[in-house]
Amino acid sequence: MRVGIVCPYSLDVPGGVQNHVRDLAEVLIEMGHQVSVLAPADDDTPVPAYVVPAGRAVPVPYNGSVARLAFGPLSAARVRRWIRDGEFDVLHIHEPATPSLSLLALWAATGPIVGTFHTAMPRSRVMSAASSILRPALEKISARIAVSEPARATLVQHLGGEPVVIPNGLFVERFAAARPRASWRAGGDGTLSFLGRLDEPRKGLAVLLRAFPAIWRERPGVRLLVAGRGDVDEARGTLPPECRDAVTFLGMVDDPEKAEMFASSDVYVAPQTGGESFGIVLVEAMAAGAPVLASDLDAFRMVVEGGDLGRLFDVGDAPALAREALTLLGDAAERDRLRAAARLAVRRYDWSSVAKEILAVYEMVAEGPAGVSEAR
Known part of the structure; x- marks a missing residue:
């Protein structure tokens, strides 16, 4: 044809x-x-x-x-x-x-x-x-x-x-085959990740950065990986000085690097505030084995099947994001359950x-x- x-x-x-x-x-x-x-x-x-x-x-x-x-x-x-x-x-x-x-x-x-x-x-x-x-x-x-x-x-x-x-x-196997990078892992306190344009408000990085200090205070060894184009200095400047070293800005990443970031993550955070019609990044993260924590947009709720395949928090609510992230980081069994359920479900895509x-x-x-x- x-x-x-x-x-x-x-x-x-x-x-x-x-x-x-x-x-x-x-x-x-x-x-x-x-x-x-x-x-x-x-x-x-x-x-x-x-x-x-x-x-x-x-x-x-x-x-x-x-x-x-x-x-x-x-x-x-x-x-x-x-x-x-x-x-x-x-x-x-x-x-x-x-x-x-x-x-x-x-x-x-x-x-x-x-x-x-x-x-x-x-x-x-x-x-x-x-x-x-x-x-x-x-x-x-x-x-x-x-x-x-x-x-x-x-x-x-x-x-x-x-x-x-x-x-x-998406090519599920390409993400499923990704392996974590040791340099991106945080050890016992866990690694969070985010992917999106840094200076596009609807991608929600500002919400995540407002939530991160509360997460860091409870788990001072936590790591946050941020991938995407935008003004790194401006984004870093919104964080309190004491926790800035816990955030690594990766810049633009290609597809293999993106998959490795997901595979290195204990939780992938999708804090978007609107304008999302599907949420392919959630599916990519799930395919690579990253438990997903997403804002409760209609499109995201459908991808995570109402919470069965990932956790949700109220849109734009930084304290709620922090609470849910800490709960997931502290519950290895729940993260394993989400990984197993999601890896089966993503075959649909x-x-x-x-x-x-x-x-x-x-x-x-x-x-x-x-x-x-x-x-x-």
Whole structure:
């Protein structure tokens, strides 16, 4: 099958959508399909062979974060040419309503189109206002996928439709095979970890850093590993001087380092305050054997099955985070129980299963009008 995949966000910045697109493309290629990915990138940006650059990305504030998008005449021309030359059996557009390559591709194409929706914004005034403009274009989509129930609810509320829920995927064995680094282990008082952009408020690092002094006072040998890009000096400066040495900022980590960090953790903390539609980082941590402590967002509650696979605390509540972290760090038997339950549950998210579900959608829509052609 010839599959064209459109990513609205620049691949040079880590993110859930970008990782999903990259992994899906590689899985489909391994299965023998012909895959081309269109993504924002300069012509001289190093990208995998299956990626076609579609122009420079510009940073735009979006959903509490900063998205790097590509839009304009140059990008539109490249989208049309890519669709025309690709002669795809199925066009798979991620975040079709995003004003980037995704929306340009949706405007430019006809035929079998699959749209995957990742965003969860139940009270988005922007989406509500734009829905009447977007609906005619969205009606061209043959099948809609939402990566979670919160993403599905956002889509139904603002844009309509009846999407099927297919979660984000990951290569479970790559995380399960990771081994802890001795230099990242704290010994008897335990190691906590966090992954996310340091200066993006919704990722919740500030909540964790407010909670950490209370954890450190009870367990002075505790260690906190913080991975992600951002202003390290600013983040460190929010901690009391006496416990700063207990926090190690790792900067950006690649996938193997990320898995090793999770494997080195007695508890992975996800203190996000909102804007999360799924929580793939929780699944990654669980696959690597890290017990999860997460804020009680709808998306996270679903991943940890209401608390059966991980512990939850009230969103933004630093004292509650500290209490739950101390309870987990002091209960080795509970951590072992969570590890065992989670490692079985995450098999549901392995790409070997998720790719088959997506392919079933491709095959269904491909039975309709043949090919995806450029709109006139």
